[in-house]
Amino acid sequence: MSIDERTAARVAKLARIKVEPEALPVLAAEFNTILGFIEQLEEVDVEGVEPMTSVTPQRLKRRDDVVTDGDQQGAVLTNAPDAREGFFAVPKVVE
Amino acid sequence: MSELNKLRLAEARDALRAGDVTSVELTDACLDAIEGAGALNAFVHNTPEMARDQATAADARIKAGDVPAMCGLPIGIKDLFCTKGVPSQAGSRILEGFLPEYESTVSQNLLNNGAVMLGKLNMDEFAMGSSNETSVYGNVVNPWKVDARDLTPGGSSGGSASAVAADLCLAATGTDTGGSIRQPAAFTGITGIKPTYGRCSRWGVVAFASSLDQAGPMTKSVRDAAIMLEAMCGHDPKDSTSADLPVPDFEAMLTGDIKGKKIGIPVEYRMDGMPEEIETLWKNGAEMLRDAGAEIVDISLPHTKYALPAYYVIAPAEASSNLARYDGVRYGHRAKLDHGDGITEMYEKTRAEGFGAEVQRRIMIGTYVLSAGFYDAYYNRARKVRTLIKKDFEDVFAKGIDAILTPATPSSAFGLGEASDDPVQMYLNDVFTVTVNMAGLPGIAVPAGMDAQGLPLGLQLIGHPWEEADLLNTAYALEARAGFVAKPDKWW
Numbered sequence: 001m002s003i004d005e006r007t008a009a010r011v012a013k014l015a016r017i018k019v020e021p022e023a024l025p026v027l028a029a030e031f032n033t034i035l036g037f038i039e040q041l042e043e044v045d046v047e048g049v050e051p052m053t054s055v056t057p058q059r060l061k062r063r064d065d066v067v068t069d070g071d072q073q074g075a076v077l078t079n080a081p082d083a084r085e086g087f088f089a090v091p092k093v094v095e
Numbered sequence: 096m097s098e099l100n101k102l103r104l105a106e107a108r109d110a111l112r113a114g115d116v117t118s119v120e121l122t123d124a125c126l127d128a129i130e131g132a133g134a135l136n137a138f139v140h141n142t143p144e145m146a147r148d149q150a151t152a153a154d155a156r157i158k159a160g161d162v163p164a165m166c167g168l169p170i171g172i173k174d175l176f177c178t179k180g181v182p183s184q185a186g187s188r189i190l191e192g193f194l195p196e197y198e199s200t201v202s203q204n205l206l207n208n209g210a211v212m213l214g215k216l217n218m219d220e221f222a223m224g225s226s227n228e229t230s231v232y233g234n235v236v237n238p239w240k241v242d243a244r245d246l247t248p249g250g251s252s253g254g255s256a257s258a259v260a261a262d263l264c265l266a267a268t269g270t271d272t273g274g275s276i277r278q279p280a281a282f283t284g285i286t287g288i289k290p291t292y293g294r295c296s297r298w299g300v301v302a303f304a305s306s307l308d309q310a311g312p313m314t315k316s317v318r319d320a321a322i323m324l325e326a327m328c329g330h331d332p333k334d335s336t337s338a339d340l341p342v343p344d345f346e347a348m349l350t351g352d353i354k355g356k357k358i359g360i361p362v363e364y365r366m367d368g369m370p371e372e373i374e375t376l377w378k379n380g381a382e383m384l385r386d387a388g389a390e391i392v393d394i395s396l397p398h399t400k401y402a403l404p405a406y407y408v409i410a411p412a413e414a415s416s417n418l419a420r421y422d423g424v425r426y427g428h429r430a431k432l433d434h435g436d437g438i439t440e441m442y443e444k445t446r447a448e449g450f451g452a453e454v455q456r457r458i459m460i461g462t463y464v465l466s467a468g469f470y471d472a473y474y475n476r477a478r479k480v481r482t483l484i485k486k487d488f489e490d491v492f493a494k495g496i497d498a499i500l501t502p503a504t505p506s507s508a509f510g511l512g513e514a515s516d517d518p519v520q521m522y523l524n525d526v527f528t529v530t531v532n533m534a535g536l537p538g539i540a541v542p543a544g545m546d547a548q549g550l551p552l553g554l555q556l557i558g559h560p561w562e563e564a565d566l567l568n569t570a571y572a573l574e575a576r577a578g579f580v581a582k583p584d585k586w587w
Binding site: 003008011015017018019027031034037042044046049050051053055056063072078080082091092093 | 446
């Protein structure tokens with residue numbers, strides 16, 4: 001599988017990272033180097049093997065479905081780049 | 096007592112309890128050492144006032160006879176751990192100015208155990224790197240030096256490794272996703288253990304690859320690692336993958352008696368082009384364990400070769416998901432926007448400015464392997480290979496192998512800037528350590544010798560899940576026979 005500049009641009013878009021058009025050829029080349037390394041995995045016979053979901057066999061704990069935390073609006077907003085009137089502020093989302 | 100910062104945890108603890116020294120004195124000695132070590136760039140956020148307050152409180156506790164395991168012992172905390180009110184940036188620009196409103200469980204456990212926090216330690220950005228060259232704070236320098244070059248301390252816990260090796264603190268926390276505790280420990284001649292996945296809570300530790308990340312101690316001896324690991328771990332309801340298992344008294348189990356233990360030597364770890372010094376070190380290590388009464392057995396872990404490529408699917412995939420949270424809305428950096436920019440431009444500009452090149456690369460690789468049409472070919476295949484890697488270990492353990500001995504790294508520390516051109520070449524640093532994360536096992540790096548240049552080399556021991564006590568004891572026997580006591584000459 002070879003990644004061209006168009007694919008690199010699409011991946012950057014999906015990842016929400018702005019990449020200037022002139023940086024795309026280098027990025028695509030780096031992707032190809034890394035994917036070339038990853039492609040060794042095709043040699044492995046994985047027929048009938050389950051994909052790992054949890055590295056240590058465990059059953060997730062359960063607890064009562066009750067509120068255990070909250071009422072921390074101030075603390076939650078402290079680090080916001082732009083917080084106004086108790087909300088996170090962002091550029092206009094809907095036209 | 097002179098040069099208190101050079102003490103090991105166990106020595107300092109005993110001196111504190113005997114009343115020979117105070118925590119304030121220990122803390123001041125470390126703060127002075129940190130002050131004089133700017134050239135190493137290991138500590139990046141210093142908290143001297145907080146440290147002196149904690150030391151004073153620890154001295155009062157000791158006086159009152161309430162002396163938990165880490166009481167009064169000054170340590171450094173990797174920047175990946177969120178520490179309340181203290182900058183916690185994961186070495187990234189995107190978290191510039193972030194002051195957590197909460198404390199990570201591991202650092203809280205250490206504080207509850209009386210530890211004194213000296214400050215935050217440099218690291219590769221988001222723990223992605225093997226040379227500490229991807230940090231927003233700049234490179235960390237290894238205190239070991241053999242010529243004009245500055246050497247890497249390894250990564251990602253490079254600041255922790257450099258600080259402990261240079262005696263800026265008695266010990267430090269690290270985290271390990273593919274080798275980030277063990278590789279830098281080996282490069283700097285110190286001890287580092289990554290416990291079984293689930294031993295240490297991941298709550299409050301900035302996430303990289305959640306199915307692989309584990310915290311652990313980086314220390315000046317195996318005994319210190321036992322003391323500090325016990326203080327760090329334990330069940331935490333705030334991390335659903337945290338194990339609800341009792342934590343043994345690791346230190347009490349250090350007897351050095353490993354008679355009759357079966358130590359496996361995996362044939363697949365004998366890599367083509369491996370330096371002869373590493374091969375010799377490995378042989379010597381096996382000899383030392385044999386001398387201690389262990390039986391040395393050749394074993395096979397057939398899928399070893401595929402651990403690194405599988406890791407470079409799984410870790411970036413998880414990172415791309417975990418790092419989606421850095422969007423410029425809730426915390427951290429937000430890009431300045433141009434007139435007419437909408438929310439998508441805000442995300443894209445914020446992330447382009449906030450993340451460094453390696454982090455961007457891994458997020459995008461992760462995005463690609465998870466994208467429609469490639470999910471099965473890459474991500475699911477890698478998860479299947481991971482199952483096989485874990486099975487390799489289960490098979491040898493079922494045959495009675497108690498621990499596995501391997502080199503910790505394929506080389507000694509290299510020069511800063513010497514390996515940063517080719518990402519895949521850099522990834523190969525973790526070739527011996529990454530299998531352990533893929534299988535969720537505990538692994539420890541112990542300094543075991545020097546190369547011809549005079550740089551430290553480490554050996555790795557891999558243990559059964561949840562058997563850190565047994566693993567530490569085997570490491571203790573190895574440490575005793577290796578007798579590694581060298582320290583870097585102070586040049587900084």
